[in-house]
Amino acid sequence: MPESQLPPVKGVRLASVPARIKDWQRDDLLLVEIAEGASVSATFTQNTFCAAPVVVAREHIHSGEIRALLVNAGNANAATGARGLSDTRACCEAVAQVMQIRSEQVLPFSTGVIGEHLPLQRLLDGIPKAARQLSDDGWDQAAKAIMTTDTRAKTASRTLQIAGEEITIVGIAKGSGMIQPNMATMLAYVATDATVAQPLLNAMVKEAVSASFNRVSVDGDTSTNDACVLIATGTADCEIKSRSDQGYAELMAAITQLHIELAQAVVKDGEGATKFVTVQVEGALSSEEALRVAFEVGESPLVKTALYASDPNWGRLVMAIGNAIPENLDTEKVDIYLDRVKVVEAGGRAADYREEQGEQVFTQPEFTIRIALGRGDCCEHIWTCDFSHEYVTINAEYRT
Amino acid sequence: MPESQLPPVKGVRLASVPARIKDWQRDDLLLVEIAEGASVSATFTQNTFCAAPVVVAREHIHSGEIRALLVNAGNANAATGARGLSDTRACCEAVAQVMQIRSEQVLPFSTGVIGEHLPLQRLLDGIPKAARQLSDDGWDQAAKAIMTTDTRAKTASRTLQIAGEEITIVGIAKGSGMIQPNMATMLAYVATDATVAQPLLNAMVKEAVSASFNRVSVDGDTSTNDACVLIATGTADCEIKSRSDQGYAELMAAITQLHIELAQAVVKDGEGATKFVTVQVEGALSSEEALRVAFEVGESPLVKTALYASDPNWGRLVMAIGNAIPENLDTEKVDIYLDRVKVVEAGGRAADYREEQGEQVFTQPEFTIRIALGRGDCCEHIWTCDFSHEYVTINAEYRT
Structure with a gap:
């Protein structure tokens, strides 16, 4: 180069x-x-x-x-x-x-x-x-x-x-x-x-x-x-x-x-990072709420390890959303897309979703997790990466 | 048994x-x-x-x-x-x-x-x-x-x-x-x-x-x-x-x-856990503040990977404290002990501290990180564990 x-x-x-x-x-x-x-x-x-x-x-x-x-x-x-x-x-x-x-x-x-x-x-x-x-x-x-x-x-x-x-x-x-x-x-x-x-x-x-x-x-x-x-x-x-x-x-x-x-x-360039992921949240009541959801998802070690494993474990996504909005979330209005694949519809598994579709998205080096909350007009996005063995190695061995 | x-x-x-x-x-x-x-x-x-x-x-x-x-x-x-x-x-x-x-x-x-x-x-x-x-x-x-x-x-x-x-x-x-x-x-x-x-x-x-x-x-x-x-x-x-x-x-x-x-x-019994650590915070303005500091320390992936590595990386402890109290912390009043070993005094490395002392504490399966904030009378404690390769393995491979 x-x-x-x-x-x-x-x-x-x-x-x-x-x-x-x-x-x-x-x-x-x-x-x-x-x-x-x-x-x-x-x-x-x-x-x-x-x-x-x-x-x-x-x-x-x-x-x-x-x-x-x-x-x-x-x-x-x-x-x-x-x-x-x-x-x-x-x-x-x-x-x-x-x-x-x-x-x-x-x-x-x-x-x-x-x-x-x-x-x-x-x-x-x-x-x-x-x-x-x-x-x-x-x-x-x-x-x-x-x-x-x-x-x-x-x-x-x-x-x-x-x-x-x-x-x-x-x-x-x-x-x-x-x-x-x-x-x-x-x-x-x-x-x-x-x-x-x-x-x-x-x-x-x-x-x-x-x-x-x-x-x-x-x-x-x-x-x-x-x-x-x-x-x-x-x-x-x-x-x-x-x-x-x-x-x-x-x-x-x-x-x-x-x-x-x-x-x-x-x-x-995150140490140990193997994936670059955009977390996009729309339909939030406020920008602040959209960012809170995006960070809760993007920072969750459980989500990050799933990204590392190329495992489209959407249960961890809904868990993180539920943590970010502690009150009055109508979970039946929540949809989640992995790139263009609808994985969650009305708070549960989308009817047409097949696991292979999610895996196909998650094995890519870059993709977008899009969360539609269905409760407002605000949207925000953040960028995150995965959480790998290499991360633990680097941070456990730093200074030695 | x-x-x-x-x-x-x-x-x-x-x-x-x-x-x-x-x-x-x-x-x-x-x-x-x-x-x-x-x-x-x-x-x-x-x-x-x-x-x-x-x-x-x-x-x-x-x-x-x-x-x-x-x-x-x-x-x-x-x-x-x-x-x-x-x-x-x-x-x-x-x-x-x-x-x-x-x-x-x-x-x-x-x-x-x-x-x-x-x-x-x-x-x-x-x-x-x-x-x-x-x-x-x-x-x-x-x-x-x-x-x-x-x-x-x-x-x-x-x-x-x-x-x-x-x-x-x-x-x-x-x-x-x-x-x-x-x-x-x-x-x-x-x-x-x-x-x-x-x-x-x-x-x-x-x-x-x-x-x-x-x-x-x-x-x-x-x-x-x-x-x-x-x-x-x-x-x-x-x-x-x-x-x-x-x-x-x-x-x-x-x-x-x-x-x-x-x-x-x-x-x-935390999956992958190899250490059991008590984080004790004293001298806080309120119980809430003490708990916030304790959780910031106990949940920091950087602190948790240092626990895993038995690396008494106290810089990560002060970083977590500084994140927990975003305003008006007099860092020069902060002392930190690893069990009975004083590692941080007045916000900096304790004069008598030797790295081997900290390592000795951190290699134990159980120990206490005690943080004295020097700004009030409230104290709290939490229990945490380390963040290991095994954690990533378990959470990356779950469902497969």
Whole structure:
């Protein structure tokens, strides 16, 4: 397979270097320089036991113009107390010095093992080396530098025309599935050269993440370090200040699609995953209810092991639906389809359904479980994967 | 190992027969006769996709004096629509005829595969056979007849003195762990010969279940058929009408302990389980918060795979805690102990902690994870087990 070739985004330069964060030979430190005047927005993990870099990044993002990102793989700097915070601040300070900016203009990110202190000196040694190598075609190398247990780099790009101007969007992500955040992090960085006003960009990153990374199946195990950053460098001649501005809808759609592509890549690369499954719920009373049903189905270990076994065990699907809606569900209005095969009709086995039909769908590498609740007009979907022997092996043997 | 010998409870007679609910040679139909004048209370699954027998049992328990229980293993009669309901009602009617009671006085229960219709005629044939064999020493046989994937029968008994009268409590349960309710049910039946007023008994079963079966780790997968029944036959000379009556405290304590013993047996027999772990949370703002933390830890697949691997990966514990308390947790007040070994102090690795100490605890078949949140006075605990290759095998290969 040829290497992907991500185009540059004017206003963003990147450099990846080997800093030996762990005992390995590979790039593990990424420095990103963002041009003056760019807008930068981010979302972070909801986990209160969040890592030191998340604490510091949350402070810095509110303090004004962000000019640099620093990412290390191999160590999460989570559950590391006061020393973890001071290590992160020292890294930001080192970036600030070498790039002649303020340390509040640096967003730090870490991914790796929880509970161990950063090898601070190695990071401090790596930062000036990285600063000397900054280049606007460093995206592909960057996607590799932030990997942990990922088996492949996750990249995506789009171009679109807004008022005759060509706009570029580039994104990279890491995470071998939120399904096994044992390396404690899903990270994503997306940049465009469009000019987007900061308040609007803040809303856009939330919407894009809600439609993408927040719809992949997790174990209920939100990591301590998750973060997603959206950068609009403003180097292209296209200024978007509000949702009614020309090009907003196209840009938002392209950014969302790119986020979805990255999120799906994370699920597909889930450790041990052998199936990529869309769970689509329709006829719900609210979007929230539809998502609750979709996640209950998509996160159920019993459903996930059935996916792994290519066993269309629809009894586990109805069980999960019944758990998601604890009150007033009229089960006789519930239909379930596996791709186009109707397996459940009016809450029971569909009259024409034959087991072989379900098996045929479930043996495919990708398919859709569609649940029609018959109680409202709202629909939602999430993406999940199966739960395999390999998952247990990887998560039981991690650290050894 | 010698067979357990459960004592009779005067006022309860049981009979188990082979009814070939599935293609197997074993008892799979249990009939229980309850003497006139007994109080009977029950709790049922919260799953709205509940099975036909749960719907009917809920109706019947409110309609007056319960005189019989009918339990079949091998088929859950869940997601079976109108025919499922009429099958269940036909079984109750058959019990009523043979025992000369009203069908509303029969509580039906089923456990097994979801989505297949009961082999009704086989149940109808089995009921009169069972009725002819009713005996007050049928408890041990009953515990076996209700098993599905259980590897051993779950039984418990207690005797105590109340005002000079000897009171007996006997209980049986099935479920190879709520952790894999693939057979779709945890069932428990407990009987005492004490005389307990119906309203008080209703409260007692709720309290006992709350302290026992509701504290074992589940996958989030509440089954469609779960039920727990508490019977007080009133044949012993000891009448308890209110909490202030003599003997209430002793009886409640004994009943609760017996429920806990059965619930722990269910966890220990969890398919694939190799460890039995108590998760104890203290210093919480509320009982609810303590339970939320305990379940988040005890149900996390990442924690469960670490238990399986005997890997004291405390980073996964802090991650789960941070997920359970999304706001205002002062992580620097959190301590974690593995049995007596302090592994986390003030939110980070305890200064004196050595990895070998944690490994020593985690290699034991039973141990306690104790989490001190340092923010309040409430404490709670749950029981969980590990997540093994065998779990995936069993749940991936079930039905094949």
